[in-house]
Amino acid sequence: MLQDGKVYLGTSFLTNADGSETSQGEYLNLALANRHGLITGATGTGKTVSLQILTEGFSNAGVPVFCADVKGDLSGLAAAGEPKDFLAKRAEKIGFADKYVFEAMPTIFWDLFGEQGHPIRTTITDMGPLLLARLLGLNDTQEGVLNIAFKLADDEGLLLLDLKDLRALLVNMEERRKELSAAYGNISTASIGAIQRDLLVLEQQGAEQFFGETALNILDLMRTTRDGRGVVSVLAADKLMQSPRLYATFLLWLLSELFEELPEVGDRDRPRLVFFFDEAHLLFDDAPKILVEKVEQVVKLIRSKGVGVYFVTQNPLDVPDGVLSQLGNRVQHALRAFTPRDQKAVKVAADTFRPNPALDTRQVIMEMGVGEALVSTLMKKGVPSMVQQTLIRPPSSRLGPISSAERQAVINNSPVLGVYDTVVDRESAYEILKEQAAEKAKREAAQRAKEDKQREEQGRMKRGRTGFSLPDFGRDDRPTRQSRRRTTSRRSNRQSVAEAAMKSVARSVATSLGKALVRGILGSLKSGR
Template identity: 85%
Template structure:
């Protein structure tokens, strides 16, 4: 599985011009594994197995892995494989019998819904307006209003932890719409209403499980075992895939968090973490140009943080050219050319490999069987190897999903068991704004009671001087317009007590300090440690 700092992928068979055959192992160099990669191929051609053997190799080398389990098959990484004839035959064919053994990988199971693994949560503030706008499919105007909401929360020191916090803030913005439009820009009722409707859609998709605390600590994805193996973090994504925009936005947020939080480490002998992005086309489907540009920027820069990103998809054309050009390590399974789009995908896949004089890459892509792939990885100095048709090695862990009992046992023995399983709800924007509204209603009630008392006092004074109640003679007890203006000015000037003024001053200074401390990164997520 490992040889001289390289992960064994499989064996290719070569035929020279004289018809002589030879074989050579195909390896992934760990020093260059942070230069990202691509696993592509049609459904049923072996992409999942390629992902599985890469994960096993990285884990054995002490590299933690994060991968999404879209079909449930990857959960089998957590238990040892079972002897099967076709696995033994493949190992014998490629000369892997001496090193081949069945073993389990150390795994942690995660689930946004908290059903098949430990819950993963983040806060609304941590995600930021850019990714949240993408998640809610907002237009430019609505995204602008959402940016104002985040700016207002930062300025007033309001924590946005979950969906109810954001909803409460939007209600507050509607009540203060004229004031905020002057200070921050136009805040329209229509945009606020559109955002509120999209929040309801998110709740129906189960996003309320994702937003809140305890928020995920990225370092919990980068654990190793006592014997030096990297932990394999498996995200249960079978249910999550029913909400593809939530799936794509979550993985993009996670990539953003890794980029923002991890320090620069330069070149290492192996990555700090490898991140597999399955069903990668969902990230780019209908994505605005600015988001695609930012993803491209993150992919370019995150390798200096020691993170390798591997996209798994059916067609290479699902990946924008700017991102595809960054993927140096490639495993290309078979493609079928039934449509013009399929033919284009075959052509693109063939042309992106370093040519092999003895191999017709384009024809080979369409003719390969299950478990075969075209492999090209980065060699010394980052030069891609000549593409070779390769028989992928059999996995050491189980092919297929875990049982419910097996999954439950692994979750209960997890190093993060009990850390994230119970939600927390500390005071945040919802509670603060509710308290403000109640305080405002109380002050208004006290003011009305005071005005009623003053009117009663005036009536009693008139009755006390004459011994009987003076006739009204058509006069209204209500003050005249000029007296009302004076009274209003007097009340306004007296409404803010010394204590209230002090509290407002403290609030302003806190908000200012928060505004300086809250710095957002490339994809809008919060940077920490400032």
């Protein structure tokens, strides 16, 4: 039943022309496993079990695996399975009973929040402006300012390790806005404020634990055991799923890191690492075009690095056409066609398989039961096999999650215990800019003290020349031009009142003299008569 260089998926049954039934095993060729794959199906149809048996097959073949555990079920990979009637019946029906054993996979648990596994961290610099802008949900203008921040950090030798480094740099950019705008382009206060607010929201979601050191070494995801089995890295993502943008950005970052760090290896007899994207629709929902293009580019090129990428989602329409066309190995569980979109998904799924004359693929997709799937994998020269309706084999590890005590025991025996569990906070942008701000404040204080001393010296010189002291006005105590105008105005008002009084007296005297003269003249006239 088992074959070297292949992963056993299950058994398909063919009805012959005479009504008899024959069976054949369905396998995934390890040499072509880096041509990527897709696992789709409605909720409850068996996608998680398919992911589990693929992981077991890769691990037993010496291929390390990284997978995200969205519901907690994949933690069962770390424990041996338990005998159950329906598992035994399935194994017997597909002819797997004599090979069916229960065993645990070598497992390392990871958790971005450090609660259910070893923490995973990266630095702000390693994340880069493109993915960070996606994580923050920035518009084009704000993303431009963020790119300036990264460029400025490079030019001035500032390490951006965690969120406080980036916040400190943004504050520094605001203080130097006019100076930097001339060299790097417009830096608006509104954009800096928006980025700061988004960083605060991100911090409140717990993402500050993701940024910092010790940063993840990609090689720790590519470990093998002494007996040659590949280590399975399981990311606890149940809490992470509450922040879907952080989840998607983290997986994109990890994929990008693998692409950038791993050397070219060409075609191998098996992959160096297999990477499972569960809930893959979160990767592409509301993603800007440039980000989708980056995913397509990485998926196309990472094959030559010996990495296989497998997307797990409910609907094949969740994956863009440019990515979907790169996925050669397909496991399609049942779909329900209740809505026009569901019906379109059924058609898309059926049309992407190599037709099998013995199957009405579209009809079978809607009628399969739990644990059944349409399987098509790549054969020699990369040609896809005809689609077959397959009974998926039962897993050897435990179905369902393990207990908290069992998880902790696995963590305590982990080969990376103590490597990532302690936060390292070395000198970076925050400390450097804080020191620069303190030196600037010190220089300004010294300058003010010097100016005060100069004014005091000038005051002593004035007192020495006149023999009496003159008021020594500080900057804030000197009479302003407006107050001097008010003083002059008041003097002018007092002078005009005195002049008016003198003029009034003069008018009174003149009036009295005039009346006396008139009476004298009139009197002389009367006596003359």
